[in-house]
Amino acid sequence: MKTARIIRSGFRVMERFKLRTAFMMLGILVGISALTIILSIGRGTQEKVMGSIEEIFDASSIMISAGGSRMMGRPPAEGQVTTLTIDDLRALAETIPQIRVWDPMQMMPEREVKYRDQSARLRILGHSPRAEEVWNRGVSRGEFISEEHVAASARVALVGQVVVDELFPDTDPLGQQIRISNVPFRVIGVLERVGPDPHGMNRDLEIYVPISTAMRRMLNVDHIVAGKLLIHDPEQMEDVTARIREILRERHHLTGDEPDDFSIMTPIEVKEMIQRALGVFNLFLPILAGISLLVGGGVVANLMLISVSERTAEIGLRKAVGARSRDVLLQFLLESTTITLVGGIVGIIVGIGGVRLVAGMMRIPITIPIQAVMLGILIPSVIGILAGLMPARRAAALDPVETLR
Amino acid sequence: MIQLRNIHKIYRTSADAEVPALVDVSLGIKEGEFLAVVGASGSGKSTLMNILGLLDRPSSGSHLFHGREVGQLTIDELATIRNQRLGFVFQSFHLLPRTSALENVELPLIYSDRSDIRAAAKAALAKVGLADRMTHSPGELSGGQQQRVAIARALVNEPDVIFADEPTGNLDSRAGLEIMAIFQTLNRQSKTIVLVTHDEELAQHAQRIVRISDGRIVEDQKVERPRVAQ
Numbered sequence: 097m098k099t100a101r102i103i104r105s106g107f108r109v110m111e112r113f114k115l116r117t118a119f120m121m122l123g124i125l126v127g128i129s130a131l132t133i134i135l136s137i138g139r140g141t142q143e144k145v146m147g148s149i150e151e152i153f154d155a156s157s158i159m160i161s162a163g164g165s166r167m168m169g170r171p172p173a174e175g176q177v178t179t180l181t182i183d184d185l186r187a188l189a190e191t192i193p194q195i196r197v198w199d200p201m202q203m204m205p206e207r208e209v210k211y212r213d214q215s216a217r218l219r220i221l222g223h224s225p226r227a228e229e230v231w232n233r234g235v236s237r238g239e240f241i242s243e244e245h246v247a248a249s250a251r252v253a254l255v256g257q258v259v260v261d262e263l264f265p266d267t268d269p270l271g272q273q274i275r276i277s278n279v280p281f282r283v284i285g286v287l288e289r290v291g292p293d294p295h296g297m298n299r300d301l302e303i304y305v306p307i308s309t310a311m312r313r314m315l316n317v318d319h320i321v322a323g324k325l326l327i328h329d330p331e332q333m334e335d336v337t338a339r340i341r342e343i344l345r346e347r348h349h350l351t352g353d354e355p356d357d358f359s360i361m362t363p364i365e366v367k368e369m370i371q372r373a374l375g376v377f378n379l380f381l382p383i384l385a386g387i388s389l390l391v392g393g394g395v396v397a398n399l400m401l402i403s404v405s406e407r408t409a410e411i412g413l414r415k416a417v418g419a420r421s422r423d424v425l426l427q428f429l430l431e432s433t434t435i436t437l438v439g440g441i442v443g444i445i446v447g448i449g450g451v452r453l454v455a456g457m458m459r460i461p462i463t464i465p466i467q468a469v470m471l472g473i474l475i476p477s478v479i480g481i482l483a484g485l486m487p488a489r490r491a492a493a494l495d496p497v498e499t500l501r
Numbered sequence: 502m503i504q505l506r507n508i509h510k511i512y513r514t515s516a517d518a519e520v521p522a523l524v525d526v527s528l529g530i531k532e533g534e535f536l537a538v539v540g541a542s543g544s545g546k547s548t549l550m551n552i553l554g555l556l557d558r559p560s561s562g563s564h565l566f567h568g569r570e571v572g573q574l575t576i577d578e579l580a581t582i583r584n585q586r587l588g589f590v591f592q593s594f595h596l597l598p599r600t601s602a603l604e605n606v607e608l609p610l611i612y613s614d615r616s617d618i619r620a621a622a623k624a625a626l627a628k629v630g631l632a633d634r635m636t637h638s639p640g641e642l643s644g645g646q647q648q649r650v651a652i653a654r655a656l657v658n659e660p661d662v663i664f665a666d667e668p669t670g671n672l673d674s675r676a677g678l679e680i681m682a683i684f685q686t687l688n689r690q691s692k693t694i695v696l697v698t699h700d701e702e703l704a705q706h707a708q709r710i711v712r713i714s715d716g717r718i719v720e721d722q723k724v725e726r727p728r729v730a731q
Contacts, residue, residue: 101611101618112599413595416556417609417654418584420577497557500591 099426102419106427110435113403117435120399123392124439124479125446128472131385132447133454135468138378140451140460145370149363152231152293155330156196158337159361160185160344161322178319179348179357182307185323188343194336198325199223199230202310202317209303210275211263218259220276220303222310222320230324238270238285245306249313253281254304257289279313281305333362389475392439397483400432404487411491412499425492432484433477440476444469502661502693503530503553508562510548510716522548523559524716530695532661535688535727537696537707545716547666550697554587554664555579567661584612588655592667594647596639596654602626603635606653613658625653629683645676652683662693669703681706681730706730 110117153159162180182200189195202222209218225241228234235254245252253274260269269283290299311317327336337360344358404411411424419427448464455462510523522545530536530553540546551557552564555571564571566582574582583589588609596605603622610618626635629649639647648668655663665684669677685706688694696707704710705728712720 097616098612098614105608105611108600108604112597409595410597413591413597414608414612415580416554416583416589418580418612418658420580420612422577423612497551500556500595 102423102427103430106430107434109427110431116399116403120396120432120435121439121442123395124389124436124476125443127385127389127392128440128443128476129447129450130388131382131475132444132464132468132472133450134381134385135471136447136451136462136464137454137458137460138374138381139463139465140455141377141458142371142374143463144460145374146367148291148293149366149370152233152290153363153366154232154326155363156327156333157230157363158325158327158333158340159322159366160325160340161359161361162319162357164356164359177357178317180321180323180344181319182323184344184347185320185325187347188325188340191343192336192339194327194329194332196326196328197226197229198323199227200307200320201227201322201324202307202315202320203322204310204314207277207314209259209263210278211272214263216259216262218301218303219297220305220310220314222307222314223304224307227304230326233288233290235285236288238283240285241304241306246308249308250306251279251281251309251313252284252306254285254287255283256287256300256302258298258300259303260286276303276305277314333364337362389479393436393479393483396432396436396479397486400428400484400487401490403431404428404491407491408494408499411494412496415494415496416500421492424494425488428488428491429481429484432487433480436476436480436483437473440472443476444472447472502532502567503528504563504565505529505552505559506563506565508552508559508564510545510552510557511560521716523552526562526713526716526718528711528718528721530662530693532693533688533691535684535694535696535706535708537698537704537710538713539698539701539704539710540713541699544713546697546699546713548716549713550664550666550695553695554589555583580612584609585658586661588658588660588663590648590651590655590663590665590668592670594639594644594651594671596647596650598640599638601636601638602631602642602650602653605639605650606657608654609658615658621657622653625657626650628656628687629653643676644672645679648672648676648680649683652680656687656692660692662695663687664695664697666697667699668696669698669700677703678730685727685730702728 160180162177185198185200189198204220206217207220209216223241224246225243228240234240241252241254244250253276255269263274264272269286272283273280274283275281287300287302287304293299307320311320327333340360341356345356348357350357414424451464452462505526505528508523508526509521512520512522514520526549538546538549548557552559555566558572571579597608603626606622606625607618610621615621623635626632629652631646631649631653634642634646639650642650669680672680681703684694684696696704698704705724707724708727709721709723711718
């Protein structure tokens with residue numbers, strides 16, 4: 097009853113100092129809404145990226161790339177490591193029953209592609225017919241690469257949707273002839289649209305050709321740059337990758353402490369990699385929000401100190417008429433904490449509005465992590481107590497005799 | 502009710518300089534008295550009031566309040582006694598700005614265990630003739646009205662004694678007389694009043710005058726015919 101009255105009396109004081117109260121709230125409000133937006137957008141981005149990774153790199157897939165311990169995720173430079181071959185993959189699939197299906201890959205980062213008088217520099221990928229299943233990407237129109245195409249090293253191509261938009265603005269691409277580095281190819285299909293990959297590469301700006309065509313006709317090489325395998329049971333991932341490594345080392349005649357001349361990537365590693373990359377944002381941006389909260393807390397502490405020195409007569413009077421030091425302490429702590437807490441709650445609301453706006457613009461899912469809401473309440477409470485403590489103690493220590501002159 | 506014996510109060514202004522504010526003061530105040538403490542500025546009368554009002558502690562000597570030795574009470578106990586048994590009226594009113602008269606009067610009761618604080622505050626305001634000004638804030642009231650609100654605030658806890666420190670100092674003489682009239686009325690209703698002032702004429706409204714000079718009581722006389730404020 098008594099405490100409730102002291103609390104209510106504290107609220108009346110805040111009413112009396114509306115403008116100052118509003119300024120104190122503002123700093124916290126801005127910091128918390130920024131924090132809410134940052135945490136939510138960070139989470140949304142992560143969900144979106146992880147989702148797109150799962151589409152192309154599901155839990156049962158293993159990626160083998162030519163080249164040893166290089167930075168993961170970077171495609172190997174053309175022609176650098178020539179030890180990985182289709183025979184390697186075939187041998188793996190024959191030895192390890194867990195391997196369900198596999199697809200070799202050769203790549204040309206940039207080749208000039210012409211259709212009549214239109215031209216573009218595009219990424220050319222060589223794949224097997226099994227790429228449709230292994231990469232979970234087929235054609236939206238036309239037909240996919242077939243075994244016959246591979247056997248004949250046929251000059252046929254699948255084009256990405258954006259390639260279609262750029263080279264065939266008003267023609268049906270199916271059956272048309274394009275020239276890749278001046279070699280004629282017949283377009284037999286349009287690749288399903290997948291959008292940008294996690295590296296930001298536009299995968300709709302690609303052309304697929306049969307793997308044999310890429311190796312024999314275009315590059316004249318015996319090796320591939322990568323291969324992707326799908327296994328039956330994702331639980332067996334560790335065993336299978338260990339076996340792959342063992343077999344490949346043996347086939348490549350690597351002994352003792354010679355390093356691998358290939359790298360094996362599993363979805364777990366890919367996700368860890370992405371998380372590390374996003375971690376920079378998830379660490380750096382909250383620090384910025386934290387700094388703004390620190391400033392907000394400083395403003396609150398400062399204004400509370402001013403408030404105490406302006407209100408010494410009031411504090412003295414309250415003590416003269418019977419307020420104990422702890423009643424005064426409670427009042428001022430309550431004042432600072434209420435202000436920061438209300439600032440925090442309004443900040444969360446504003447932040448959620450901001451998240452809707454930004455998520456809409458960035459086309460990422462709207463997620464408000466519960467941690468963001470909890471932090472939005474917890475941090476202002478702590479700031480309120482810390483910022484209010486010194487002013488409140490100063491107020492509580494005031495001597496009514498001194499202040500009531 | 503209040504008994505001071507051989508009270509000394511020394512202010513230490515620096516490490517080796519001591520200023521005696523009260524020297525060997527002994528004074529008894531009975532219930533129902535209207536006492537004026539008169540002295541020039543710097544005579545020690547405010548120090549005396551602060552000690553009587555339990556806002557300050559003496560450096561030495563005995564101070565009994567209702568038979569209890571004040572020196573043995575904790576700061577919180579003193580606050581509780583001020584809250585329940587004492588009332589204060591100050592020269593500069595000390596009302597909370599932008600706060601209604603009613604809420605100003607309620608202030609001491611906020612810190613009490615009472616539950617009927619609104620009714621008590623209304624009754625106290627009625628006693629000082631401000632029943633129709635309860636929702637006014639200090640800025641909307643005259644100086645005399647503001648001091649009446651302050652008196653209502655001093656009354657609201659039904660104290661044993663009201664201490665008034667130069668209560669008319671900021672008022673014109675007519676408003677000052679109105680305030681004295683209220684004190685005399687309260688005193689007739691057997692409320693103990695301690696008035697601290699430098700104003701001889703004002704002191705003549707009391708029943709007893711204690712003169713203080715250089716921290717010592719130099720005279721303690723009964724007023725045969727107290728002046729009556731209209």
